[in-house]
Amino acid sequence: MQDDISGWSEWDRNFSEIEEISSPSELHGLLTGIVCVTQVPTREEWQQILATLEVTEISDDAIAILTDETEDIAHALSEDELDYLPLLPDDEHSLSERVQALADWCAGVVLGFGLASGHLRAEEQELIEHLQDVASVEFDESDDDDEGEESYQELYEFVRLIPVSLSMGRQKIEVSESPLLQLFSAQKSADANNVVEMFTPHRPS
Numbered sequence: 001m002q003d004d005i006s007g008w009s010e011w012d013r014n015f016s017e018i019e020e021i022s023s024p025s026e027l028h029g030l031l032t033g034i035v036c037v038t039q040v041p042t043r044e045e046w047q048q049i050l051a052t053l054e055v056t057e058i059s060d061d062a063i064a065i066l067t068d069e070t071e072d073i074a075h076a077l078s079e080d081e082l083d084y085l086p087l088l089p090d091d092e093h094s095l096s097e098r099v100q101a102l103a104d105w106c107a108g109v110v111l112g113f114g115l116a117s118g119h120l121r122a123e124e125q126e127l128i129e130h131l132q133d134v135a136s137v138e139f140d141e142s143d144d145d146d147e148g149e150e151s152y153q154e155l156y157e158f159v160r161l162i163p164v165s166l167s168m169g170r171q172k173i174e175v176s177e178s179p180l181l182q183l184f185s186a187q188k189s190a191d192a193n194n195v196v197e198m199f200t201p202h203r204p205s
Contacts, residue, residue, distance in 0.1 A: 007069070008089050014062040020055045021108075025101040028087035029108020031066065035074045036109075036166040037116035038175050043067045045175045052181060077167040086160055095148055096139045102152070106159055107135040113166060116178045121170075127162050134159050 011024035021027050034041065034049075041049060046066050050058060076084040086105045089098055110131045120128065134155055175181065 008087060010065065011087060012089075014059070014065055018055055018058070020053055023101055023104045025086065025088055026104035026108035027066075028069070029105040029110075030112040031070050031108075032073050032077075032084075032086075032105075032163045033109040033112025033114070033166075034116045034180065035070055035077065035172075036113050036163050037170065037173065038178050038180070039172050040070050040074045041067070041175045041180075045181075046070075048181050049175075077164055082161055082164060084161065084164055086156075088156075095152060096141075099137060099139045099152055099155075102156060102159070103135050103137050106131040109163055109166075110135060116175075116180050124166060127165055131159060131162060 008024065011028065015021065015024045015027050018027070021030070043063055046063055050056070050063075073084070086102070088101045088105065091098070093101075110128060113128070137155070
């Protein structure tokens with residue numbers, strides 16, 4: 001039931017078959033990372049962004065879900081209540097599934113932030129490194145106990161507000177002014193390549 005309330009069930013139905021992303025949680029992280037830096041992308045801009053990521057098989061309804069959710073994320077990141085929540089499966093799912101989804105979400109945030117921005121403020125390198133560390137977490141079956149559950153909750157609380165820190169005090173730019181729509185074009189520069197390398201977490205194979 002919590003999956004229905006959080007929106008996970010809807011996202012799983014609409015986005016789980018997209019080969020270019022690991023999971024709906026990674027896509028939610030990608031959205032989050034982007035709007036830490038830019039104004040909310042329009043429906044048309046989302047279509048262009050997804051095309052640059054080679055995601056082409058997506059319905060109009062799914063685009064509408066992305067657009068609406070991005071507006072909600074941007075609002076949550078701008079509020080002082082600190083109520084932003086990653087989109088993750090609920091505790092009816094196995095701990096290993098939830099750990100992987102949290103890792104995917106962190107990877108998505110890092111990638112979205114890097115693709116949209118390409119620069120870090122002085123205090124942000126460490127925040128990005130924290131996300132990269134969690135993105136590389138590997139679940140071991142021996143961790144599937146109460147202690148493992150507690151560790152997962154601690155990781156979740158540790159990273160969930162990092163996007164708020166990345167977003168606050170930043171002058172948001174228009175999507176057209178960001179590298180988002182040019183990054184994968186034939187004219188992409190060496191600097192753009194460095195951005196992708198810098199902000200792509202090292203994921204376990």
